[in-house]
Amino acid sequence: MKGSEADVCPDSAQRKIIHVDMDCFYAAIETRDFPHLTGQPIAVGGQPNKRGVVATCNYEARAFGVHSAMPMSQAIKKCPQLIIQPVRMAVYQQVSKGIQAIFKRYTDTIQPLSLDEAFLDVTGSVHHHGSATLIAQAIRHDIYQEHHLAASAGIAPNKFLAKIASDWNKPNGQFVVTPDAIDDFVRGLPVKNIYGVGKVTAEKMKGLGLNTCFDLQQLSLRQLQTHFGTFGGSLHRLCRGIDDRPVRTSSTRKSVSVEDTFLHDLPSIEACMPVVERLFDSLVTRHKKSMSKKQQDIKSLYVKVRFSDFKTTTAQTTHNKLSIERFKALIVKAWNRQQMPVRLLGLGIQYHDQATGQQELQFEE
Structure with missing residues (x-):
């Protein structure tokens, strides 16, 4: 029986959430399917003479400063030897379905965020003695064995921390934030790691001397709301590692x-x-x-x-x-x-x- 939002949100300290994030998904598939591209800087997207943009790129391209959403014309200037591969969306979607099928072996409580990442709630799972760490390892192993692609994972008591943790040991790694490690983990996090903090807000925070979650913790809820409006409430919770949102299995379009x-x-x-x-x-x-x-x-x-x-x-x-x-x-x-x-x-x-x-x-x- 699939979990509902009502029954997958126990006390946050007891939840076991995994965030799985494929490494350079589109570019990795291109390298897998065309092995001669291995080790070369690759960007997937449109051609520069047609106002194309970078959909994604591999780590070799990122070393030159190329990144997602960058105009391809700029990417070529930063990396003249960049190899541009066209977007093969049907292929990526098919691979994504296969990865989703792997997730379903371990839990029914899955919230896909895109083709290449998802949240999984494995609270109460009987797999691997209920260890979220071992479940994440098993999922990453299955993905590599069946699709020859690398995935990273973050394991934590909530979605906010799990998503941050999945970036901690990229590529092809995982990181665990246990309940008793939350305070130490969030204290040094840069404010840019918080949901909703974009360039404008980050600059505003910098001007106020707010660079880390520890800095934000020094402000009261009222002070945060004075500076950041309704967003102040979210900041007050997240800078302390508090996030009670359940893993949503519904796919309501926002x-x-x-x-x-x-x-x-x-x-x-x-x-x-x-x-x-x-x-x-x-x-x-x-x-x-x-x-x-x-x-x-x-x-x-x-x-x-x-x-x-x-x-x-x-x-x-x-x-x-x-x-x-x-x-x-x-x-x-x-x-x-x-x-x-x-x-x-x-x-x-x-x-x-x-x-x-x-x-x-x-x-x-």
């Missing part, structure tokens, strides 16, 4: 979006409008497809604009219906911040969280 990167920059706001209309039609189609699976209420509409200098801005409004006029107004608002040629436009919908009785983390940005 948002739907569409975007397009242009071969030639759009020179003006007027040139953007026909594209907004085209993207709106695509978004309506995706929204209807999402609704056919599960009815959800729209919470807000948002847009993304990336300018010719690669700076990106977003704008959002609370509205419960799809509206081309609202999207156009948001695009104008976003474009007016820089008034430069545009290389990418995106439109999106955020849905209301249908979960009941579960406090979600608040994001400041």
Whole structure:
């Protein structure tokens, strides 16, 4: 019987959560399928002359400063010998299904985050004498034996710590945070490791002299809320290693979006409008497809604009219906911040969280 959210959230100190994260997933599959690429810097994504971006890259490419979401034209400048492999999504999806099947041998309580990572709750598991550490080792062994791919894992009493721990011994390693080690583990964590802390918030924290979770612990809940609004509540919990969110087995979609990167920059706001209309039609189609699976209420509409200098801005409004006029107004608002040629436009919908009785983390940005 599959666990529900109600029965997979015991006392957080007793939970056993594993975060499995595949190492350079797309790039690793390319190297596996094309062995002559082994040891060479590889990026998976679009071609630089077509405004392509890096979907992922291997560690050899990262050594040159290449990273995900980087324009491929920049990646080539950083690493002239970079080998660009096209995205083979059907292959990656098939491999991901095989890895999901391995997870199901050990628990039914699985929350996929993407094709290459997932949370697993193994609390009360009978496998490997109930040892989450041994279960994680077994999962990683099975993935390597059956798919010839490396995975890293983090093991901890909650999702926040497990996700951080999975990065600790990358690649092809794992790290355990036991309940009695939480205080020491979080004390030295950089603030950038906290969910929701992006560049803007990190800079604000730096200006306040807040560099680690220990620094945040010195501020009261009220002080954190004064500086960071509703996000202060999440910061107060997470900087102490507290995270009560269950591993969710449901796959409720939180948002739907569409975007397009242009071969030639759009020179003006007027040139953007026909594209907004085209993207709106695509978004309506995706929204209807999402609704056919599960009815959800729209919470807000948002847009993304990336300018010719690669700076990106977003704008959002609370509205419960799809509206081309609202999207156009948001695009104008976003474009007016820089008034430069545009290389990418995106439109999106955020849905209301249908979960009941579960406090979600608040994001400041």
